[in-house]
Amino acid sequence: MSDESGILNKFIDAALKTGATIEIISNRQESITGSIKKITDEVNNVACADLDKLNEMLGESFIESGGFNVSPTLDELASADIGISYAFAGIARTGTIAIRIDTGKAGYVSLLPTKHVAILEIENIVSRPKEIFTDEFVTGLTEHNGVVFISGPSATADMGELVRGAHGPAELHIILIAAAEEEEEK
Numbered sequence: 001m002s003d004e005s006g007i008l009n010k011f012i013d014a015a016l017k018t019g020a021t022i023e024i025i026s027n028r029q030e031s032i033t034g035s036i037k038k039i040t041d042e043v044n045n046v047a048c049a050d051l052d053k054l055n056e057m058l059g060e061s062f063i064e065s066g067g068f069n070v071s072p073t074l075d076e077l078a079s080a081d082i083g084i085s086y087a088f089a090g091i092a093r094t095g096t097i098a099i100r101i102d103t104g105k106a107g108y109v110s111l112l113p114t115k116h117v118a119i120l121e122i123e124n125i126v127s128r129p130k131e132i133f134t135d136e137f138v139t140g141l142t143e144h145n146g147v148v149f150i151s152g153p154s155a156t157a158d159m160g161e162l163v164r165g166a167h168g169p170a171e172l173h174i175i176l177i178a179a180a181e182e183e184e185e186k
Contacts, residue, residue, distance in 0.1 A: 014095030018152025
């Protein structure tokens with residue numbers, strides 16, 4: 001990511017304008033798990049997707065001990081309070097996150113629960129959408145895979161005033177994970 005602080009600030013500003021909330025934390029496992037614990041505290045119905053990446057970031061034992069549903073049925077997803085997924089990229093211009101929907105029901109986890117928590121590594125934020133369609137980001141994707149682009153919580157104003165959560169999560173919380181060298185400089 002070139003001009004990292006400028007792109008990061010642009011992403012944060014754009015994401016906040018869409019109604020998302022943002023949290024920046026270190027890449028240490030205890031920081032990531034602490035953030036997730038805070039969000040999921042007193043919530044019993046949490047669904048997770050893209051377990052390979054989440055297990056790497058959170059630790060398999062954390063996910064198991066947290067009681068998170070790692071292989072939810074569609075009915076369980078539809079009634080989930082929180083969905084946690086890994087965003088493989090972010091777009092600074094629009095505050096949009098990109099989620100692969102071919103791994104572990106990630107599409108459903110990001111669209112069905114009432115609150116979506118997306119984990120995004122700061123180093124994976126790009127300026128424009130076209131930068132996502134490079135080998136760095138789409139390695140392993142084929143014509144049979146898909147990506148969902150999410151800009152803020154679900155909202156509609158079709159019938160009058162703005163209503164959040166009409167067609168998906170009413171809340172989007174993005175956890176930005178700082179790169180190791182950025183964290184050491186602070």
